[in-house]
Amino acid sequence: MKDKQQFDIGTYFTIKYYADKHSKTITRRGKWTEDCLVGTHKVHNYPYIKYFDVDARGQDKEETIKRVDNVWASGQFTDEEMSWIMLMLIIPKAHHLIKNSDEWRNFQAMKKASVH
Numbered sequence: 001m002k003d004k005q006q007f008d009i010g011t012y013f014t015i016k017y018y019a020d021k022h023s024k025t026i027t028r029r030g031k032w033t034e035d036c037l038v039g040t041h042k043v044h045n046y047p048y049i050k051y052f053d054v055d056a057r058g059q060d061k062e063e064t065i066k067r068v069d070n071v072w073a074s075g076q077f078t079d080e081e082m083s084w085i086m087l088m089l090i091i092p093k094a095h096h097l098i099k100n101s102d103e104w105r106n107f108q109a110m111k112k113a114s115v116h
Contacts, residue, residue, distance in 0.1 A: 007032035007036070008032065009032060009033060009034055010031065010032065010033075011031070011032040012029065012030070012031050012032075012054070013029075013030050013031075013032065013051075014027060014028070014029055014030070015027070015028050015030050015049065015051065016028075028053055028054075028055050028056070029053075029054040029055050030051040030052060030053060030054060031051070031052040031054050032051065032052070033051075033052045035050070035052070036049070036050055036051045036052065037049075037050050038050075
């Protein structure tokens, strides 16, 4: 691995490495973000890369927005897609109901009383 490797922000890539823990080669999809870096371990002196693991963290927000936009533009929704849309639409209302409930106020009072 080159310590001087440069990637553009937003670049997607595939990385393969051998994991002693699993005794096999792991392949992951990554995305280069402003938080990523390439370096050398200070104690053990082996190279490493800190990257956004697309596989471990699921689809990123941009990809999700693209998928929703494509479905919306098509005008064709499956029953499951429509149920998810409806669920997302009721979340703010449910949040409001919870925050204004006696149960929530009791929880908040109990939480304050238990803080040391």
